[in-house]
Amino acid sequence: xxxxxxxxxxxxxxxxxxxxxxxxxxxxxxxxxxxxxxxxxxxxxxxxxxxxxxxxxxxxxxxxxxxxxxxxxxxxxxxxxxxxxxxxxxxxxxxxxxxxxxxxxxxxxxxxxxxxxxxxxxxxxxxxxxxxxxxxxxxxxxxxxxxxxxxxxxxxxxxx
Amino acid sequence: xxxxxxxxxxxxxxxxxxxxxxxxxxxxxxxxxxxxxxxxxxxxxxxxxxxxxxxxxxxxxxxxxxxxxxxxxxxxxxxxxxxxxxxxxxxxxxxxxxxxxxxxxxxxxxxxxxxxxxxxxxxxxxxxxxxxxxxxxxxxxxxxxxxxxxxxxxxxxxxxxxxxxxxxxxxxxxxxxxxxxxxxxxxxxxxxxxxxxxxxxxxxxxxxxxxxxxxxxxxxxxxxxxxxxxxxxxxxxxxxxxxxxxxxxxxxxxxxxxxxxxxxxxxxxxxxxxxxxxxxxxxxxxxxxxxxxxxxxxxxxxxxxxxxxxxxxxxxxxxxxxxxxxxxxxxxxxxxxxxxxxxxxxxxxxxxxxxxxxxxxxxxxxxxxxxxxxxxxxxxxxxxxxxxxxxxxxxxxxxxxxxxxxxxxxxxxxxxxxxxxxxxxxxxxxxxxxxxxxxxxxxxxxxxxxxxxxxxxxxxxxxxxxxxxxxxxxxxxxxxxxxxxxxxxxxxxxxxxx
Numbered sequence: 001x002x003x004x005x006x007x008x009x010x011x012x013x014x015x016x017x018x019x020x021x022x023x024x025x026x027x028x029x030x031x032x033x034x035x036x037x038x039x040x041x042x043x044x045x046x047x048x049x050x051x052x053x054x055x056x057x058x059x060x061x062x063x064x065x066x067x068x069x070x071x072x073x074x075x076x077x078x079x080x081x082x083x084x085x086x087x088x089x090x091x092x093x094x095x096x097x098x099x100x101x102x103x104x105x106x107x108x109x110x111x112x113x114x115x116x117x118x119x120x121x122x123x124x125x126x127x128x129x130x131x132x133x134x135x136x137x138x139x140x141x142x143x144x145x146x147x148x149x150x151x152x153x154x155x156x157x158x159x160x
Numbered sequence: 161x162x163x164x165x166x167x168x169x170x171x172x173x174x175x176x177x178x179x180x181x182x183x184x185x186x187x188x189x190x191x192x193x194x195x196x197x198x199x200x201x202x203x204x205x206x207x208x209x210x211x212x213x214x215x216x217x218x219x220x221x222x223x224x225x226x227x228x229x230x231x232x233x234x235x236x237x238x239x240x241x242x243x244x245x246x247x248x249x250x251x252x253x254x255x256x257x258x259x260x261x262x263x264x265x266x267x268x269x270x271x272x273x274x275x276x277x278x279x280x281x282x283x284x285x286x287x288x289x290x291x292x293x294x295x296x297x298x299x300x301x302x303x304x305x306x307x308x309x310x311x312x313x314x315x316x317x318x319x320x321x322x323x324x325x326x327x328x329x330x331x332x333x334x335x336x337x338x339x340x341x342x343x344x345x346x347x348x349x350x351x352x353x354x355x356x357x358x359x360x361x362x363x364x365x366x367x368x369x370x371x372x373x374x375x376x377x378x379x380x381x382x383x384x385x386x387x388x389x390x391x392x393x394x395x396x397x398x399x400x401x402x403x404x405x406x407x408x409x410x411x412x413x414x415x416x417x418x419x420x421x422x423x424x425x426x427x428x429x430x431x432x433x434x435x436x437x438x439x440x441x442x443x444x445x446x447x448x449x450x451x452x453x454x455x456x457x458x459x460x461x462x463x464x465x466x467x468x469x470x471x472x473x474x475x476x477x478x479x480x481x482x483x484x485x486x487x488x489x490x491x492x493x494x495x496x497x498x499x500x501x502x503x504x505x506x507x508x509x510x511x512x513x514x515x516x517x518x519x520x521x522x523x524x525x526x527x528x529x530x531x532x533x534x535x536x537x538x539x540x541x542x543x544x545x546x547x548x549x550x551x552x553x554x555x556x557x558x559x560x561x562x563x564x565x566x567x568x569x570x571x572x573x574x575x576x577x578x579x580x581x582x583x584x585x586x587x588x589x590x591x592x593x594x595x596x597x598x599x600x601x602x603x604x605x606x607x608x609x610x611x612x613x614x615x616x617x618x619x620x621x622x623x624x625x626x627x628x629x630x631x632x633x634x635x636x637x638x639x640x641x642x643x644x645x646x647x648x649x650x651x652x653x654x655x656x657x658x
Contacts, residue, residue, distance in 0.1 A: 007587045011329060018336070021351060034612040036343040036350055039605040040336065047332040054325050075382035082381050083579065086374075086554065090571050093558070102555055109551035113381060117547060124548045131552075132559055140212050142563040 001062040008058055012051040019044040081112055097147025097155045102129060161291070168514025171216055172522060180217050181519055184224020185526040189534050191225065191244075192232025194544075197553070198245040199229025200592075201376060203489040204368045205553070207496070208560030215497040216512050220519040222493055226486050227283075227523035228530070230429050230469045231275035234462060235535060238267045247465045250433035254450060254457025261453050268396035270455045271462050272531045273404070274411060278463030279524035281415035282422060282470020286477075287517045289423070290506075293478040297503035300479075302610040303622050307631035309604035312481045312596065314635040315424055324642050326589045334597015335604070337362050344602075345609055357569030364492045364598055366561045366570045370577025371591050372485070373557045377550045378582040396535050398528075403455060410440055410456055411463045418464030422471020422484075429465035429472070429484065436464025470520060476501055477513060481600065485592035488599050 022044055025037035089105040096104075103125045110121050136142040146155035171177060184206075191202030202225050210218035233248025238255035251271060258267035300308075313331050340351045341361030352358040399407070414436040421432040440460030441447045450457045473490075475481045480502035482488035494501050499509065506513055561574045581591055608622070615621030623629040637644075 004587055007583060007589075011333075018351065025348065025350060034609045034617060036346045036348045039608065040339045040350060043332055043335045043339065047329065047336065050325060050329050050332065054329065057325075079378050079382045079582070082378055086575060086578075090558065090568070090575055093571075094568060098559070106551045106555065109554065110547045113547035113550055114545065117545065120545075120548070124551075128548070128552045128555055132555055135209070136559050136563055140209065140563065142559065143566060144559065145562070 001058065001065070005055060005058045005062060008051050008054040012048060012055055015044050015047040015051060019048065078112060082109065085109060085112070093145050095148050095151065097151045098133075098144040099129075099155050099158050100147060100151050101145075102132070164510045164514040165518075167511045168516075168518045171511060171515040172220065172518040177217055177220055177515075177519075178522075180213075180221045181224045181522050182526065182530075184221040185228040185523050186530050186534070188225035188228030188523075189232040189235075189527070189530055192229035192248070193235040193244045193534065197549075198372070198376070199226065199233070199247070200245075200485045200489065201373045201553075202229055203486055204365075204372045205556055205560060207365055207368070207489060207493050208563045210493055211496065211563060215494075215499055216515050218493060218497055219490070219512070219516055222490050223516055223519045224523040224526075226490065227279055227466075227469055227520055228527055229486075230466050231272070231279070231462070231527050231531065232534075233465075234271050234275075234458070235268065235531075238271060238458070239264060247429040247433055249430070250437045250461035250465070251458045253437075254453055254455075257451065257453030258455070258458070263453065265395050265397040266399070266455070267453075267458055268531075268535055269398045270403070270407075270458045272396055272528060273399050274407070274414075274459040274462040275466045276524055276527050277411050278415045278418055278466035279470060279527070280521065281412075281463070282419045282467035283517065283520040283524060284470075285419045285467070286470045286473050286520070290474050290478050290513075290517075293474065294503040294506040297478050298507075300503070300627075301625070302607040302614065303625060303628040304631065305479075306604055306607040306611055306622060307628040307635070308479055308481055309600045309607065311631050311635045311638070312475070312600050313593075313604070314639040323588055326587075327593050330584065330589050330591065330593035331597045334594040334599075335601040336597075337367065337594070338598045338601025339605070344606065355569075357567075357573070362573055362598070363564065363570055364495070364595075365564050366574035367577045367598060368489055368492065368595060369557045369561050370574040371581035371594060373553060374574065374578035375581030375585060375591070377553050378578060379585060380546060381550060382586075396532050399455065407455065407459050410443075410460055413443065414440060414460045414463040415467040418467030419471040421464070422468030423474045429468040429486075432468030432471075433461035433465035437461040466524070473516075473520070477505060477516070478503060480603065482596060485595055488592075488595045491599055 019041065022037050022040045025035065025040070085105060085108045089101055093101045106125045106128055107121055110124060111118070133144070137144050146152045172181065187202060187206070188199060191197045192199045203222055206222060206225055210221060213221070229245065230247050233243050233245030234251040234255060235244060235248070237243035237248040237252030238259055241252060241256045243249045243252050255267045255271065258264065313335070338361075340358055342348070342359055343350050349359065417436050417439055418429075418432040421435055422429065437450075437457065437460050440456055441450045444450065444456065469486070472482070472484045472487045476487040476491060480491070480500060482491045491501060499505065499512070557574065558571055561571050562568065564570050581594075584594075585591060611621050612619070615624075623632050
């Protein structure tokens, strides 16, 4: 329930902030009464009202059942690491290139999901890389990121 | 009309297009059947592959995936009580009960036959209704289009959801996301926060891939639901003529209900399946037998959900308004290929429209062949561990999103939507309304502003025509329908007690 409250509160606070941003658009209302701020404001007012109502109802429910504790699952840690790995992967994809960054990411994710099954990692990495490279690089002609400097040279040597 | 049908048929029968439909149907069956890859996810993943294809070929691939994935959701539901997609949940009750009785083959056979019947019926209705509706829709003005978009948004937020408030919030989030970027009417930047990435708006495809594919992988990583240790050796046995004769009335009724539900904007195949099942129970002479493992319990929801898939294409093709998350992705594919679904599509691209009709017929028919083959090797496919599948899907998503415009900004947008989708799903916020909000938002806003400018800012112009007034009335009714239903049920209970 605490998570529910945080979620609805987050939507409420974000909507309020975006409404303030939308108010700045008023100055652009040059030639028509219904300017660029009109529709976003309607949407954000409704969003503020509904997320506010949801927050209040969540708080009332939480007060009625104060014994409920926040779940501390092992799964959350895994998701956090997965998000961290994914953000890191997207961040290094441009400088390291697809051919260097992707095997590192796949290995990290495989170790995260099933740490005991290490033997299949090299085969799985090779298979995934081959499928993506053939499909996007060869069949769809997508210029996969090659990386900078030495990583660019590695990508070229490996035929990317 | 006959001329366009022939053109559509010849277009689909071109060897490459035929091959693409076969690929699409096979991928759809696989995606629908494997828990963790839904039909919607498969469509989202397939969109980047279609960038280099001709529009007709691209849409045939998506149509193949779309039509067959609805069927396949029930395969793992029948065999393992774990439906591969939400559309298959309703058939799981009786289907798995039949499997436990040792009638898995029969259940899978009824599943295939009912799905194909429902799918063909839905497609037939699509082909009959869509051209007529498109003629009517040609007369629509801004106020009618605004009212239609509002109806679509109100239905999606009130029907088939557990929490209407959260569904409405999800719709509004989608509507807000659609406002980011350069305003098409005034040309001013909105909510771009000084970044160039957001100037062209939040692209639809990264949002879909983030919400439906990456968020789902994150969910699976958290839960680590495994199908380990499951072995299934079943072969589908198509129903006998005697059983078909017994089911024919039920199939026709369920397919009709499914088509109608599919046509309603925002209501998808899952709702169709449940309404089909509940109506079958209501009309049955032996309602107590449902849930114990009878073919009727599989046939009714499966005929209804596959028919709903055809029905959901009606508002997409005729009005440009998607009826479900799957058709919303198809709308994205249309736009990528420079096509705008709507009444003009029937005037400007009749060959393409009729190719889609023929493609849907073929995709539904191909289920008979590919489903039987697939079921035979299903146990092998499902053994693919998630530590390979999960990272594979994510890499596919990252590269697929990058391929859209060779832009890392899109990949970051996908990542942000994945995190949003993960947390929203975790707290029971439905994701499909966000997508429909993103799709219908520009239609609603542009037409609202146009109607206001034309009428010199008179809000009554929005309900000045009878059609727009009816549509707005229906929107209000559908918005409050859950409350009205609850009030009605409470009154009935109170009457029953007294």
